[in-house]
Amino acid sequence: MKRDLYFSKPLINAAGSLGFFPDLRGQDFRSLRDFGSLNRFGAFVTNPISLRPRLPTAHPAVIEFPGGFLLHTGLPNPGFHAALKKYSAKWNRADLPVIVHLMADRPEETQRMVRKLENAENVMAVQLGFAPLLADDIILLTLEMCLGELPLIFALPHEQVLTLGPKLMEGGASAVSLAAPRGAVYDRKGTLVTGRVYGQSLFPRALEVVRSAAMIGLPVIGSSGVWSEADVESMLKAGAMAVETDARLWVPKAATPTLSPSKSD
Secondary structure (H helix, E strand, O other): OOOOOOOOOOEEEOOOOOOOOOOOOOOOOHHHHHHOOHHHEEEEEOOOEOOOOEOOOOOOEEEEEOOEEEEEOOOOEOOHHHHHHHHHHHHHHOOOOEEEEEEOOOHHHHHHHHHHHOOOOOEEEEEEEOOOOOOHHHHHHHHHHHOOOOOEEEEEOHHHHHHHHHHHHHHOOOEEEEOOOEEEEEOOOOOEEEEEEEOHHHHHHHHHHHHHHHHOOOOEEEOOOOOOHHHHHHHHHHOOOEEEEOHHHOOOOOOOOOOOOOOOO
16 A cells, blocks of 8 residues: 655755765754754655665766855765665664655666665655656656555656656656756866756745646645755745755855765765
């Protein structure tokens, strides 16, 4: 029987922001003060996990621009089977329910990972992220093959939320979330670097997508540029069922993004 997707508290972390399991002992997340504390969080989202291990990119980068920064890492992770062996017991003992973020590169491989997670304790849902420009048909096939006990959250680029989101809901998905948008910036050497984009400047566009999605009845998790309690409240007021914050968890207020590129892509 398929489980319902329900958040007892509306705030969650975005994939890639806090590691593979909810253990913040010894970490200096001063920015959490803006959201009260971890007691405000309703779930923990893991770093992206692929079926096979992935090494960091040979040329990781954090490049600032007005209003945010671009981050390129290659999404390093130990691979699904190693991650399950290493972290499943920690997920079970965690105070927060866990949402496992899977890199859904191939439908048949994603199906195998989702089926394994159905037996993992304290995993409340699976969030699926996709490669850029992946065809809608492949994403819809992934949904069809992965439907089962666990709620499925589809992390989509802003431009796909309103076009593909309704089809996913009709097919049995539980929610859509806003994936961090991709972009490109020239570094100091004049090399064009692509990656995921973060920062406060993304918030107005993300809020409009959430508002539009809610107006057509999509269960949507708001994210991108969520930097304060006021941003969380704005997302909820616009109709979000929950709100993800990402880079704000790394960057203390008024600080520059001195980040470890191993956190996310």
